[in-house]
Amino acid sequence: MDDYLIGVLSNIGVISFVALSAYLLLLTGEISFGQQAFFAIGAYAAGIATALWGWPLAAALVWGAAVSGGAALLVGVPTLRLHGLYFAIATLAFAEMVRILLELFRYQISIDGELTGPNGTDGFRNIRYIFDHNIDAFQFLLLIYSLLVAAMLAFMLLERSRLGVIFRMIGQDEALAELQGIPVARRRVLAAGIAGTLAGIGGGLYAHLTTYVEPRIFDIMLGVHSLAYGLIGGLGTALGPLLGVLIDIGLLESIRALAGYRMIIFGGLVAVLLIVRPRGLLDETVVHKIGRGWQRVSLWARRSSLKPRGNSG
Amino acid sequence: MGTAVQPETEGKQRLSDWRMAVKSATYAMTTLAMLALCGLENAHAQVRAKADVSCQPAERLQYDCIIKLADSRTSEPLSGLTLTVGADMPSMPAVHNVRPVKATEEQDKGIYRARIALEMYGDWALRLELSGTVRDRVVKLLRFESDRVGEATPAPERHRH
Numbered sequence: 001m002d003d004y005l006i007g008v009l010s011n012i013g014v015i016s017f018v019a020l021s022a023y024l025l026l027l028t029g030e031i032s033f034g035q036q037a038f039f040a041i042g043a044y045a046a047g048i049a050t051a052l053w054g055w056p057l058a059a060a061l062v063w064g065a066a067v068s069g070g071a072a073l074l075v076g077v078p079t080l081r082l083h084g085l086y087f088a089i090a091t092l093a094f095a096e097m098v099r100i101l102l103e104l105f106r107y108q109i110s111i112d113g114e115l116t117g118p119n120g121t122d123g124f125r126n127i128r129y130i131f132d133h134n135i136d137a138f139q140f141l142l143l144i145y146s147l148l149v150a151a152m153l154a155f156m157l158l159e160r161s162r163l164g165v166i167f168r169m170i171g172q173d174e175a176l177a178e179l180q181g182i183p184v185a186r187r188r189v190l191a192a193g194i195a196g197t198l199a200g201i202g203g204g205l206y207a208h209l210t211t212y213v214e215p216r217i218f219d220i221m222l223g224v225h226s227l228a229y230g231l232i233g234g235l236g237t238a239l240g241p242l243l244g245v246l247i248d249i250g251l252l253e254s255i256r257a258l259a260g261y262r263m264i265i266f267g268g269l270v271a272v273l274l275i276v277r278p279r280g281l282l283d284e285t286v287v288h289k290i291g292r293g294w295q296r297v298s299l300w301a302r303r304s305s306l307k308p309r310g311n312s313g
Numbered sequence: 314m315g316t317a318v319q320p321e322t323e324g325k326q327r328l329s330d331w332r333m334a335v336k337s338a339t340y341a342m343t344t345l346a347m348l349a350l351c352g353l354e355n356a357h358a359q360v361r362a363k364a365d366v367s368c369q370p371a372e373r374l375q376y377d378c379i380i381k382l383a384d385s386r387t388s389e390p391l392s393g394l395t396l397t398v399g400a401d402m403p404s405m406p407a408v409h410n411v412r413p414v415k416a417t418e419e420q421d422k423g424i425y426r427a428r429i430a431l432e433m434y435g436d437w438a439l440r441l442e443l444s445g446t447v448r449d450r451v452v453k454l455l456r457f458e459s460d461r462v463g464e465a466t467p468a469p470e471r472h473r474h
């Protein structure tokens with residue numbers, strides 16, 4: 001496979017994690033402009049684990065996910081009483097706080113005679129795990145997509161489970177969900193924790209994919225994009241944010257003539273879709289119709305297979 | 314009666330949520346464990362490269378770059394390698410995927426030349442991918458403007474904008 005294609009597909013896979021993270025919070029009715037902070041925490045934590053502590057990649061990714069998930073739980077508790085605009089501003093403020101803290105964060109040790117580790121605004125270079133362990137770009141692409149498939153399977157389970165229904169109920173009408181006896185506060189914190197964990201896994205993968213991270217990578221632009229992916233792709237299914245990422249990085253990437261105007265087109269697309277399809281391309285209605293259509297097709301197939309065939313003899 | 318049933322329902326619900334969480338965690342952990350076992354952990358010492366990059370504007374949004382590659386420990390020039398130059402915009406991660414170009418080696422050992430085409434002016438992280446006898450990646454942050462190429466904007470400057 002072409003290196004360029006592997007690079008684009010890897011980017012799509014990694015950014016899908018942060019898109020899924022923002023999507024989960026959208027399901028519970030919250031707009032977060034701060035998921036890039038957990039992506040950053042995951043990236044730095046996993047990068048430090050492999051580059052400075054010599055951990056294996058799997059352990060580093062788990063560590064990155066745990067640290068970012070823990071941070072998300074810590075943010076989830078004080079923002080419990082905030083909704084709408086106030087929640088959005090609080091998450092944005094947290095993300096900016098994390099970014100500025102990373103600009104001040106210095107933790108370097110000498111590895112093979114070379115200072116390695118986060119160095120404030122200069123960023124964190126030499127996250128060389130994939131080179132030191134001879135993992136090629138295609139193998140890393142497989143790793144990204146294996147984890148993405150695992151995350152999607154977990155989402156499919158979630159959406160069919162009582163917890164998934166509860167998340168959607170909270171998103172539709174929190175007061176009504178509370179009246180139904182649902183512990184809304186606890187479920188919202190749980191959603192924030194899961195979303196933070198997902199973003200952290202993506203961050204860990206990103207750090208090892210690019211081998212280099214710096215605080216400005218994790219600014220508001222990434223937060224807005226991750227939110228927009230769910231709004232473009234649709235809130236009816238976890239495939240929605242993935243569709244959003246595919247449209248932005250995949251489709252717009254393939255139209256090179258638009259390269260310089262991508263942000264304008266992307267912004268316009270979000271604005272138009274918010275007016276025409278407020279819950280995205282794959283909204284609940286479309287997903288329901290697809291589900292019904294699939295049921296009909298499978299029923300028809302079952303009936304036609306049960307029909308007695310005429311005897312030719 | 315009702316008060317006796319409610320905690321039971323809530324208990325079942327909590328149990329179902331936990332089952333869900335445990336299942337999801339199991340999927341993720343199994344995947345990670347499998348990948349960890351798939352031979353990804355055979356570390357060995359590699360040559361680390363260092364690079365000096367200087368670029369000059371050629372045409373609109375196109376730049377000619379001269380790259381000097383050397384071993385970071387011994388400072389010996391690294392020649393005979395396949396070098397591709399890509400770029401990513403740190404302020405918009407993963408969004409601008411500049412198609413990597415292959416650099417050609419000059420007569421002098423360890424000196425390569427490439428022309429890159431960017432999508433816009435601003436700070437870019439040049440990704441130098443080395444393959445062949447040495448496999449490595451060096452990232453260089455540079456600011457590309459219409460008439461010159463210099464150091465990437467320092468953080469305090471960025472805050473002022």
